[in-house]
Amino acid sequence: AQSVTQLGSHVSVSEGALVLLRCNYSSSVPPYLFWYVQYPNQGLQLLLKYTSAATLVKGINGFEAEFKKSETSFHLTKPSAHMSDAAEYFCAVKNFNKFYFGSGTKLNVKP
Amino acid sequence: DAGVIQSPRHEVTEMGQEVTLRCKPISGHNSLFWYRQTMMRGLELLIYFNNNVPIDDSGMPEDRFSAKMPNASFSTLKIQPSEPRDSAVYFCASSPYSGGITNEKLFFGSGTQLSVL
Numbered sequence: 001a002q003s004v005t006q007l008g009s010h011v012s013v014s015e016g017a018l019v020l021l022r023c024n025y026s027s028s029v030p031p032y033l034f035w036y037v038q039y040p041n042q043g044l045q046l047l048l049k050y051t052s053a054a055t056l057v058k059g060i061n062g063f064e065a066e067f068k069k070s071e072t073s074f075h076l077t078k079p080s081a082h083m084s085d086a087a088e089y090f091c092a093v094k095n096f097n098k099f100y101f102g103s104g105t106k107l108n109v110k111p
Numbered sequence: 112d113a114g115v116i117q118s119p120r121h122e123v124t125e126m127g128q129e130v131t132l133r134c135k136p137i138s139g140h141n142s143l144f145w146y147r148q149t150m151m152r153g154l155e156l157l158i159y160f161n162n163n164v165p166i167d168d169s170g171m172p173e174d175r176f177s178a179k180m181p182n183a184s185f186s187t188l189k190i191q192p193s194e195p196r197d198s199a200v201y202f203c204a205s206s207p208y209s210g211g212i213t214n215e216k217l218f219f220g221s222g223t224q225l226s227v228l
Binding site: 046100 | 115153156161166216220
């Protein structure tokens with residue numbers, strides 16, 4: 001069975017601080033992993049996806065995620081938070097043609 | 112490309128009324144998904160289609176919900192009769208699908224905010 005767990009429904013950081021959003025997955029097959037971002041009143045947009053070509057994946061807006069098989073994790077990071085990063089972030093695992101989303105983490109960025 | 116188009120953007124209705132949500136996927140995409148998002152349950156997959164055929168509707172909450180995809184460019188999600196607990200944001204998403212296990216992403220519409228009074 002496939003599932004995704006996101007630790008922390010709300011994360012608050014100061015502008016310029018490191019962003020770390022956690023995601024752990026379970027998958028019975030090699031996983032395809034994704035991070036999506038949702039801004040208020042909008043649909044989800046892809047931030048980055050794990051393609052198995054490299055364990056460190058770079059996405060848009062300075063975000064990156066590292067796939068760690070031993071820890072079954074795919075945490076999302078950004079070295080320096082910007083006010084515009086305030087949004088909800090979803091980790092997802094794909095099995096065949098079905099996506100399983102985590103419960104989401106709302107990121108608040110304080111000035 | 113205009114992306115995935117959903118209508119209406121907002122829908123307010125009274126309990127017991129029929130509600131129809133509409134979706135136009137990205138041209139050339141042959142997989143279409145309906146999701147529901149609530150604070151309590153997060154993003155739930157309701158149903159998905161491949162090549163206009165429903166593949167998995169195990170997420171449809173009950174018989175009041177039905178979905179159709181009469182052609183490759185249009186899908187509807189209908190709730191009849193609607194209830195207050197159906198209030199949520201409903202997203203449609205599409206994806207190209209090659210028939211195997213791929214890492215193709217989902218493209219989401221902007222959603223329909225449904226309020227059932």
